Amino acid sequence: MFSGAQISLYPMTSNFVPVIMDAVKALDPHRDHLRIETDDLSTLLVGPPETLFEAMHDLFVTAARSGEHVVLHGTVSRGCPGEPDAEICKPSINMGERKPTSERISAAQAVIDAIPESKQHVSAQFSYYPLGENKEYMTEIYAAIDFIKNSGVFGRSKNFCTKLEGDSAKVFGTLGQTFLSFAPEMAHVTLDITVSANSPSTKKQ
């Protein structure tokens, strides 16, 4: 499997460079498990799916604690047929034989329930894309939506995406489980995620 993410952090402040630089230090504990490359648009993380979501969460929470309005965008991908298998991407969990949808939903929920809260509130939205020759792609999308609706962080359905709201640890946990728990192990799956904290739009509401 090849898995990774292109991520970008947008602090809505004239001091955006130090906010980004401080947040990037939060990736340090994960560096042994990730390949990291940066250009002017985004930073590539290559590594196991569970580490990708932990690293994105640590980066984002650090930036949000600056108090500035910050947004993280990520394009997360696994199983792209254009990419080689990579040892660094091996998941620590067994993705092997896919169980029925209801069992996968219960197992994913148990993982999220066990994650301690960060006490950082966030809004998020994501689009889930299971790609390729899979006739069941809308079934897997609807299963993922069922899971999300009962996850405790469901906000609302929007056109082209689903909105989440709640504690950042639960939101990133839910995104990670959505990425891992639906579509076959070898499928090409991408998740487009946007996470926002400290928006003046939410403060006004």
Next chain:
Amino acid sequence: MFSGAQISLYPMTSNFVPVIMDAVKALDPHRDHLRIETDDLSTLLVGPPETLFEAMHDLFVTAARSGEHVVLHGTVSRGCPGEPDAEICKPSINMGERKPTSERISAAQAVIDAIPESKQHVSAQFSYYPLGENKEYMTEIYAAIDFIKNSGVFGRSKNFCTKLEGDSAKVFGTLGQTFLSFAPEMAHVTLDITVSANSPSTKKQ
């Protein structure tokens, strides 16, 4: 067909609210052709594909001319089976019978060549997702990449996305043609786009 976009504008300045408000005025000439709804994460545009890209371009160029580092993110979608056909989304062009890939590439390039430059330089990256029961989905992705590589704004291939650089009018034109010219007329296609101007990272290079 149902087509639309969820777009977000991120100005990296403490004055982000006025930069966004000024840029939103650039949508005014398009309002008769679009349905527009905003929340704290993004603005939904629903309308014909060619208007979506013109409106996103006008919004982004206005924001970029503030001189601030600004980024636009958009999730652009057509043909989502979860959405009803909508009269407002009807393309002005005939998407009907799909011609061979080489003819579609030539026609798309002719459209881009005819677009006048804006004189605003941008960097961009996009991911192209033709979804559903289409066994040819990687063929259409590779055709789109061939088109992009010769479009005059190709930057480089990245993991999970393709980078573009050049005049904003040509970059948005190329994104619009990628969205329209590949995958069948009734296919479910999404395009994830990120466009950046005035980044200090590019100024250093």
